[in-house]
Amino acid sequence: MVKEYLLAPGPTPVPPEVLQRMAEPIIHHRAPVYEKILEEVREGLKYLFQTKKEVLIFASSGTGAMEGAVTNTLCVGDKALVVEGGKFGERWANICKAYGVKAEILSVEWGQGIDPALIAKALQADPSIKAVFTQATETSTGVLFPIKEIAAIVSRFPETIMVVDAISHLGAVELPMDEWELDVVVAGSQKALMLPPGLAFAALSDKAWEFVGKSTLPRFYFDFKKELKNLIQNQSAYTPAVSLVMGLAESLKKIRKEGLENVFARHAKLAKATREAMLALGLTLYAPQAYSNAVTAAVAPPGVDAQKVVKILRDKHNLTIAGGQDQAKGKIFRIAHLGYVDKFDVIMGVAAVEMTLKELGYEVEMGKGVRAAMEVITK
Amino acid sequence: MVKEYLLAPGPTPVPPEVLQRMAEPIIHHRAPVYEKILEEVREGLKYLFQTKKEVLIFASSGTGAMEGAVTNTLCVGDKALVVEGGKFGERWANICKAYGVKAEILSVEWGQGIDPALIAKALQADPSIKAVFTQATETSTGVLFPIKEIAAIVSRFPETIMVVDAISHLGAVELPMDEWELDVVVAGSQKALMLPPGLAFAALSDKAWEFVGKSTLPRFYFDFKKELKNLIQNQSAYTPAVSLVMGLAESLKKIRKEGLENVFARHAKLAKATREAMLALGLTLYAPQAYSNAVTAAVAPPGVDAQKVVKILRDKHNLTIAGGQDQAKGKIFRIAHLGYVDKFDVIMGVAAVEMTLKELGYEVEMGKGVRAAMEVITK
Numbered sequence: 100m101v102k103e104y105l106l107a108p109g110p111t112p113v114p115p116e117v118l119q120r121m122a123e124p125i126i127h128h129r130a131p132v133y134e135k136i137l138e139e140v141r142e143g144l145k146y147l148f149q150t151k152k153e154v155l156i157f158a159s160s161g162t163g164a165m166e167g168a169v170t171n172t173l174c175v176g177d178k179a180l181v182v183e184g185g186k187f188g189e190r191w192a193n194i195c196k197a198y199g200v201k202a203e204i205l206s207v208e209w210g211q212g213i214d215p216a217l218i219a220k221a222l223q224a225d226p227s228i229k230a231v232f233t234q235a236t237e238t239s240t241g242v243l244f245p246i247k248e249i250a251a252i253v254s255r256f257p258e259t260i261m262v263v264d265a266i267s268h269l270g271a272v273e274l275p276m277d278e279w280e281l282d283v284v285v286a287g288s289q290k291a292l293m294l295p296p297g298l299a300f301a302a303l304s305d306k307a308w309e310f311v312g313k314s315t316l317p318r319f320y321f322d323f324k325k326e327l328k329n330l331i332q333n334q335s336a337y338t339p340a341v342s343l344v345m346g347l348a349e350s351l352k353k354i355r356k357e358g359l360e361n362v363f364a365r366h367a368k369l370a371k372a373t374r375e376a377m378l379a380l381g382l383t384l385y386a387p388q389a390y391s392n393a394v395t396a397a398v399a400p401p402g403v404d405a406q407k408v409v410k411i412l413r414d415k416h417n418l419t420i421a422g423g424q425d426q427a428k429g430k431i432f433r434i435a436h437l438g439y440v441d442k443f444d445v446i447m448g449v450a451a452v453e454m455t456l457k458e459l460g461y462e463v464e465m466g467k468g469v470r471a472a473m474e475v476i477t478k
Numbered sequence: 479m480v481k482e483y484l485l486a487p488g489p490t491p492v493p494p495e496v497l498q499r500m501a502e503p504i505i506h507h508r509a510p511v512y513e514k515i516l517e518e519v520r521e522g523l524k525y526l527f528q529t530k531k532e533v534l535i536f537a538s539s540g541t542g543a544m545e546g547a548v549t550n551t552l553c554v555g556d557k558a559l560v561v562e563g564g565k566f567g568e569r570w571a572n573i574c575k576a577y578g579v580k581a582e583i584l585s586v587e588w589g590q591g592i593d594p595a596l597i598a599k600a601l602q603a604d605p606s607i608k609a610v611f612t613q614a615t616e617t618s619t620g621v622l623f624p625i626k627e628i629a630a631i632v633s634r635f636p637e638t639i640m641v642v643d644a645i646s647h648l649g650a651v652e653l654p655m656d657e658w659e660l661d662v663v664v665a666g667s668q669k670a671l672m673l674p675p676g677l678a679f680a681a682l683s684d685k686a687w688e689f690v691g692k693s694t695l696p697r698f699y700f701d702f703k704k705e706l707k708n709l710i711q712n713q714s715a716y717t718p719a720v721s722l723v724m725g726l727a728e729s730l731k732k733i734r735k736e737g738l739e740n741v742f743a744r745h746a747k748l749a750k751a752t753r754e755a756m757l758a759l760g761l762t763l764y765a766p767q768a769y770s771n772a773v774t775a776a777v778a779p780p781g782v783d784a785q786k787v788v789k790i791l792r793d794k795h796n797l798t799i800a801g802g803q804d805q806a807k808g809k810i811f812r813i814a815h816l817g818y819v820d821k822f823d824v825i826m827g828v829a830a831v832e833m834t835l836k837e838l839g840y841e842v843e844m845g846k847g848v849r850a851a852m853e854v855i856t857k
Contacts, residue, residue, distance in 0.1 A: 105504065319573050338541075342676070419509055
């Protein structure tokens with residue numbers, strides 16, 4: 100008997116009612132019945148993004164909307180400031196490079212947060228910087244960047260927009276787009292939205308839409324203006340991923356029913372339980388201060404290969420988490436508590452890590468991590 | 479009791495076993511279990527495309543792969559020849575325009591085929607044309623373009639590639655990529671592949687891959703070289719649409735089981751049955767000669783608004799077909815016999831059209847179209 104468990108930072112588990120909705124017979128996207136669903140989805144997305152603006156939907160992975168965030172707002176030769184503290188910060192830089200945008204890299208040590216004052220300094224030194232690109236949660240390190248503080252700085256520069264990759268963040272950790280004056284927020288379906296991968300989202304402030312009006316970079320599939328024009332008529336420029344949009348309607352309903360506040364509180368509690376469990380096991384956190392409530396990155400104990408932890412969890416315990424990438428490979432493993440996840444998922448994940456560490460020769464008092472997690476959960 | 483029927487040229491109905499497969503719990507795309515599925519999918523796609531080359535998979539609608547076919551093979555200022563005989567021919571031209579490729583338009587009257595000699599003439603007049611873009615089946619008109627003949631001409635020009643949008647064609651009508659020396663073939667999931675929309679495909683010949691090596695247009699998400707590098711390791715550059723890929727594994731299995739020859743024969747028979755039925759009802763075909771076996775476009779009788787036919791079919795009979803677009807709007811309606819469709823779907827579709835035409839005041843001998851369809855089917 101094999102029972103599979105998924106605690107990776109995307110794709111995340113999909114609730115049965117969402118899977119069922121997606122398994123309904125396909126409907127035609129130009130029919131009124133689809134338009135009605137999309138109208139409902141538009142409202143749900145505004146609630147999720149905490150914005151009055153429309154949220155664009157693309158059939159693509161999150162990277163597609165990241166590309167669109169660059170190509171719809173900038174011009175060849177424009178300067179951009181990229182906060183690069185992990186794999187996904189690098190992606191912003193690579194997209195800029197692919198389109199001839201000059202990316203100035205604000206390099207952050209992996210696992211560390213960033214002092215917002217560095218952003219202020221960079222913008223003051225060069226006010227011609229058109230955009231600041233960052234992650235909200237950097238999935239590869241589990242770091243939370245101080246988006247509110249950075250945005251407060253960027254909003255003082257009328258010629259600069261703040262672009263946030265919230266793919267592993269939105270719907271797990273607070274990020275009120277309008278209140279914090281974020282200019283572009285990008286998200287994906289396979290994280291806190293509890294859907295399979297295949298949908299990407301982008302919402303833009305008025306300031307960002309002004310940039311769109313002036314941008315001259317080439318784009319076609321990820322054309323924000325064209326997509327907006329269709330969306331407000333409950334349509335899309337190209338054939339939408341109908342079944343995923345049906346699932347989205349269902350998952351947005353779940354999020355509204357739980358309430359965003361409660362969703363954030365749940366993620367906060369599960370994240371704290373996971374962190375306390377790792378510390379109780381004598382491990383250190385890869386992001387000891389600036390941690391995100393979406394994913395916890397733990398440093399494997401000395402002498403233990405983190406990749407082996409991941410491999411044994413998967414092969415022996417049928418539980419999928421994530422390892423480290425690039426410079427963090429072999430050093431860390433990452434447990435997600437993201438989306439359709441509750442207290443018992445975390446307890447199970449911690450128990451599995453304990454058993455695995457023991458199998459790899461690391462001395463642990465069995466159940467110590469689980470106890471620490473339970474104490475947080477029941478507090 | 480409402481029972482819904484779908485006979486539109488995309489999305490097309492999805493078989494229950496494919497819907498079920500997609501409703502399975504989500505798996506992680508970096509896990510061996512996913513890699514095994516992708517390996518099987520790669521083989522199935524090669525069979526479907528009739529090619530020895532790898533078939534790239536993107537999480538996007540078909541338009542994304544069309545954009546990639548332009549941006550991965552050409553440079554700014556390159557010349558291209560675009561066969562434009564409908565809505566989707568226009569799309570090739572618009573993509574070229576968006577990326578600074580000079581598209582020379584070979585305008586074809588909607589509903590008409592094209593004389594391949596015109597392509598030869600254009601290429602002889604200007605051998606600096608780098609690519610010929612065309613549709614195999616032009617969905618908006620139901621026209622089949624003579625791909626084999628055009629490709630035979632293009633293959634004589636070493637500096638020109640033949641790019642085919644086979645989105646509404648592949649898996650319904652013959653298109654052996656390698657045998658016909660097609661350089662780029664683009665497809666989508668929501669047509670003959672019997673899947674929801676959300677996956678796009680592109681396969682390239684050696685000649686096309688040489689163009690990729692020299693191309694300098696910007697691209698990131700639809701980067702063919704990067705995707706190929708990942709695909710041959712049973713991976714993807716960015717998070718794949720896992721559930722759709724699972725469904726794809728299932729639908730490819732169905733296609734292999736039926737056998738491509740039989741799949742094409744089935745589409746040919748259903749298409750002929752539909753055409754004969756329309757003619758028996760006294761209607762004319764929008765594509766009287768160069769018709770595709772994927773979709774039949776019928777001209778509404780004088781005095782009957784084709785949009786009303788579509789609307790009554792949908793609102794009163796719960797059967798979705800498609801109307802005409804742009805210049806064909808109000809003039810034609812389109813019945814697809816594409817993908818997961820059998821004889822009774824066609825009979826039902828024809829019966830519904832008969833009832834609807836009668837309701838709109840067009841004199842029909844009830845059952846005449848159905849009889850004509852049945853005669854073809856039972857022959």
